Amino acid sequence: MKAAVCERYGPPEVLKIVDLPKPSPKPTEVLIRIYATSVNSGDVRVRGLLVDGWIKPLMRVVIGMRGPRNPILGASLSGEVVQVGEQVTTFKVGDRVCAMTGFRMRCYAEYTTLSAEKCIAHIPDTMTYEEGASLPFGVTTAYHFLRKAQVERAKTVCIYGASGAVGTAAVQIAKSYGCFVTTVTSLENIELMKQLGADEAISYKQADWATRLGTFDLVFDAVGKLSKEDRARLMHETTKFTSIHGKGTAAERKEDLEAAGRLFVQGQFQPVIDRIYPIEDIVEAHRYAESWRKKGNVILTI
Ligand SMILES: NC(=O)c1ccc[n+]([C@@H]2O[C@H](COP(=O)([O-])OP(=O)(O)OC[C@H]3O[C@@H](n4cnc5c(N)ncnc54)[C@H](OP(=O)(O)O)[C@@H]3O)[C@@H](O)[C@H]2O)c1
Numbered sequence: 693m694k695a696a697v698c699e700r701y702g703p704p705e706v707l708k709i710v711d712l713p714k715p716s717p718k719p720t721e722v723l724i725r726i727y728a729t730s731v732n733s734g735d736v737r738v739r740g741l742l743v744d745g746w747i748k749p750l751m752r753v754v755i756g757m758r759g760p761r762n763p764i765l766g767a768s769l770s771g772e773v774v775q776v777g778e779q780v781t782t783f784k785v786g787d788r789v790c791a792m793t794g795f796r797m798r799c800y801a802e803y804t805t806l807s808a809e810k811c812i813a814h815i816p817d818t819m820t821y822e823e824g825a826s827l828p829f830g831v832t833t834a835y836h837f838l839r840k841a842q843v844e845r846a847k848t849v850c851i852y853g854a855s856g857a858v859g860t861a862a863v864q865i866a867k868s869y870g871c872f873v874t875t876v877t878s879l880e881n882i883e884l885m886k887q888l889g890a891d892e893a894i895s896y897k898q899a900d901w902a903t904r905l906g907t908f909d910l911v912f913d914a915v916g917k918l919s920k921e922d923r924a925r926l927m928h929e930t931t932k933f934t935s936i937h938g939k940g941t942a943a944e945r946k947e948d949l950e951a952a953g954r955l956f957v958q959g960q961f962q963p964v965i966d967r968i969y970p971i972e973d974i975v976e977a978h979r980y981a982e983s984w985r986k987k988g989n990v991i992l993t994i
Contacts, residue, residue, distance in 0.1 A: 694994065695801035696766075696974045700759035701741040704978035709971065712764075714803050716775075721805045722783050722812070723775035724791070728825035729766045729799040731974070731981045731990040732857055738765055738797075739978060755795075766799030766992075768792050770815060770824030780808045790815050792828035792944045800971065802994055813949035816957050823956075823963040826989035828944075830861035831952040836942035837912060838862060841934035843869050846909035850874045850926060853915025854890070855881035858936055860964040860988045861952070862914050863888045868960055874905060884987060888962060902926050910934070964988025 693714045696707050717723045737743055738760060743751055755761060770790040773783050783789065791812035798804045806812055811832065815824040837858075843849065849866045853859050854875035866873045867889045874892040875885040885893035894901055902925035911918075911926050916937030918926075927933060936942075955961035966987040969977040971994045981990050 693802035694971065695764050696971055696992075697763035697800075698739050698760055698765050699763050701739065703740065704975045704982065706739065706759075707974045707978060709974070712801070715805045717777045717805045718807075719777040719779040720809065721777045721807050722773045722780055722789075723803060723805050724769065724771045724789065725774045725803055726769045726771040726799060726801060726994050727821040728770045729971075729992050729994065730768045730825050730829060730857070731977045731992060732767065732829040733981070733984075734767055734829065735765045735797075736978060736982050740982070742982075760797075762797055764798045764801050764804075766801070767794055767797050768825055768828035769799040769804065770821040770827075774803075776808070782808050783812070788815050788817070788819075788821075788824070789813060790824035790827050790949060792832050792949070794944045800974065800992065800994075811944035811946045811949065813946045813953060816953050819953070819956055819963075822965060822968055822991045822993065825991055826857075826963040826965050827861075827949060827952050830857035830859075830989065831865070832944050832948050833858045833936060833942040834862035834865050834914070835945070835948040835951070837934045837936060837939065838865055838869075838910075840939070841910050841912065841932045843871065843910060846871050846932070848872045848874070848906070848908045849910045849912065850876065850905065850908045852876045852896075852911065852913045852918045852922075854885060855987050856915055857964075857986075857989050859914035860884075860888060862912055863890055864955065864961050865952075866912075868955055871910075874908070876901065881987060884964070888964070896922075907931065913937070965991055967991070968993060970994075
């Protein structure tokens with residue numbers, strides 16, 4: 693099968709297209725023909741070992757000293773189930789699915805195997821494979837951190853850095869909880885925020901932006917770049933704060949993928965796809981994702 697591999701940490705050019713044996717499913721697993729995957733911030737960080745301080749040596753010990761022990765990166769996929777292990781009852785051949793494989797990765801390939809119990813869900817008939825691949829990373833992360841901060845109790849939510857994979861999912865999920873949502877992005881992304889249903893969309897480039905806003909029940913830093921000063925300006929006595937940095941790793945829940953699928957069918961969730969590349973252009977796709985300026989998701993088709 694065709695796969696993109698990263699055999700040593702480095703710039704996007706370390707990624708190579710190779711031919712590898714097709715995996716076979718264990719009794720509890722499904723075999724998926726992957727049609728689309730996404731290049732997300734996690735893949736870029738692993739490929740380039742782009743993490744700070746003490747996390748770097750720790751990451752080498754955990755995932756590989758000179759390069760990832762598992763060289764096939766990619767943590768989110770969309771495709772078709774083509775074989776099921778004898779103990780699998782929840783999926784059948786022909787099912788259209790999306791999945792988040794997390795640290796197991798292995799999505800930059802034509803085929804992968806995955807336990808049917810993991811974070812894998814059916815996608816709606818009207819959802820394309822490209823859209824399906826855009827869901828898992830942002831949706832599971834946004835649900836995790838919003839839920840942790842009790843979004844269900846919040847009436848007003850401010851999402852800082854709302855234009856990435858996590859942010860665009862968070863805006864729409866917070867809206868689905870009935871929150872009044874204020875987004876903070878660059879000027880360039882204000883229109884996108886309005887399209888996604890933000891009630892108030894402001895730019896962090898405006899002077900004193902953080903002091904001009906009202907009070908919030910919840911502030912979510914979806915890119916981990918909110919300054920201490922601006923955070924202090926946004927926080928009031930009862931404001932809860934959550935961030936994708938320094939608060940652990942998001943859980944991967946299939947229920948969250950199913951929930952996003954239902955919102956999509958109801959017209960309440962719009963997958964945000966910035967660019968689509970064939971997997972052969974993976975170097976270019978990683979270069980773009982590493983600009984840290986992508987809007988929503990970058991997709992690879994296989
Ligand atoms: N803890 C976890 O489990 C977990 C899980 C997933 C992701 N993460 C982390 O979450 C972060 C976001 O992930 P992602 O995939 O959503 O990233 P992404 O898609 O690469 O984010 C790109 C967006 O970030 C915005 N941005 C860049 N610099 C900014 C700044 N200074 N202030 C505000 N916005 C800024 C850009 O919008 P503008 O051009 O509008 O600024 C761009 O649209 C990453 O650092 C990732 O490592 C953590």
